[in-house]
Amino acid sequence: MKHVSLTLAASLAFTAGTAFADVTVDVLSINRDSTPWLGLYTDAVASFEAANPGVKVNLQFMEDEAFKQKLPTLLQSDAAPDMFFSWSGGVFYEQAEQGFLRALDDATVAEWKQDLSAGGMAALSHNGKYYGAPEASQNVAIWYNKDHAAALGIDPTSIKTYDDLLGAVETAKAGGVTPFVVGGQDKWPLHFFYSLIAMRIMGQEGMAASAAGENGGFNNEDWLRAGQEYMRLIELEPFQPGFMGVKYDGATGLWGDGAALFHLMGDWDLGASRGAASNGGLSDDQLGVIPFPMIEGGKGAITDTLGGASGFVLTKDAPDEAIDFLKYFMGVDVQKAAASGGVYIPTVPSAGGLVEDVILKQFAAIGGASTYHQLFLDQFFGSELGGAINDVSAQMATGDITPEAAAELLEETRAFQ
Missing domain, CATH: 3.40.190.10 (Periplasmic binding protein-like II)
Incomplete structure (x- = not known):
């Protein structure tokens, strides 16, 4: 399996030292457990865990239709993930209105908008609150x-x-x-x-x-x-x-x-x-x-x-460590690796020019x-x-x-x- 290389760049330093307790961050994604998605995601998790001793990221995948059907039940249970994939839109609005999501604080939003796509973040906002970070445009x-x-x-x-x-x-x-x-x-x-x-x-x-x-x-x-x-x-x-x-x-x-x-x-x-x-x-x-x-x-x-403007959002009981991982997982380093590795078309402005695959360029x-x-x-x-x-x-x-x-x-x- 080809893994897209990720390095522990200086931008990871903001997470290092912020989480030393033994914490597990449960992440639920749609069916991206195949090449090249899995390689990118696995490397991202490994890099984050190396920079954050005591934090374990548990990444799980679910087939798309099963994801749609089971997520509402999961969100109402003790088995809810700390963060999960979102297509944004009306379903996301319903989840926010029903109190299933954790909003980001204003300072975090202001910081993230400097690096991440402001438009993509807006897609994961509702009624003035931001609940996640964008990954890809589709x-x-x-x-x-x-x-x-x-x-x-x-x-x-x-x-x-x-x-x-x-x-x-x-x-x-x-x-x-x-x-x-x-x-x-x-x-x-x-x-x-x-x-x-x-x-x-x-x-x-x-x-x-x-x-x-x-x-x-x-x-x-x-x-x-x-x-x-x-x-x-x-x-x-x-x-x-x-x-x-x-x-x-x-x-x-x-x-x-x-x-x-x-x-x-x-x-x-x-x-x-x-x-x-x-x-x-x-x-x-x-x-x-x-x-x-x-x-x-x-x-x-x-x-x-x-198409879509997808990303990952936080659930209401997500620990602070989940916020740290969300920022890295949807951040500049990972999205640049995704662009250069032909995994997806990133939303981070600084990564867009790195798309090399001729088919993704057409999209x-x-x-x-x-x-x-x-x-x-x-x-x-x-x-x-x-x-x-x-x-x-x-x-x-x-x-x-x-x-x-x-x-x-x-x-x-x-x-x-």
Whole structure:
């Protein structure tokens, strides 16, 4: 396993000597227990523990969907971690409002803003209080396999409209290549399709109006069309056989093994697919990235992006040592190592220029050109409505709900949450 090297730099000195009692800091992360994430995280923990005698960091991983389902129960129990991964957004707001999180003091916030991303920290703030530190910015785009594209005679960079994309799906099907792999069992990978189609149709103002319950909320012509356009794709049977029985980890492993032409997923998939693939995954030379295309008559822009601003937040009973580790774990040294090691696109301003991987650079360019960045809808709208968006995305994919019924269900959920 490749470990990204971290040194006990001078910036670690602020933690040295601040914690000598025998303290364990429990950290819960989503499924990043594979190369290169695990190497980065393991080295970060080892460096921090070496500089802080008496402090033990217990890093645990949980599959994404299990994380979402089990975290609410954990936060209400004695088994709550001291800090955990957060996508920010509505779910994070709920956790803060319910008193499950520990706020940082003003002096700490002021200090951290000098080195960390102020915008990223704002994403982990609510009602004037800051609860965590940002790690990475994420964007979702269409990955493509250059080998398959060349064999099929497809130039993915020429895909500018949704009809172009559907045409490429048909060409792939005719050529015996699976157009898209997807982890349908987890539902959230399917919600990327529905979300981006909706964004392309209604744009920033339309999405904001839906969130505010204006123009019928989610039960309007734009959301109905989003479902109908989504169903145009579904009717082409674009996914691998049995896609609803495959979770994200399995799907990204298939992608890494070259099982499809396209994969609609975020930049984190570079490391995830290589860790899950049976042969080390696709090389940078075999990969390309394009933004999700425009839809005819849509109010959105090709530069409107879907993604996240993730990090880690503290729970209400977290010890002071957890604050020290959070600062280091999300700090300059670790994020610079992540950037140079091709692990993720950092939020720390001084680390951004260190991104060397050609694929991550393409994602960074997409993010840098963004005219409107929409947080993942299943996080942005909170647990109830966000969960409903995931549900209807899966139900439409299996033909168990119509676009009309999906729009009605979402609006009912929004009105009553």
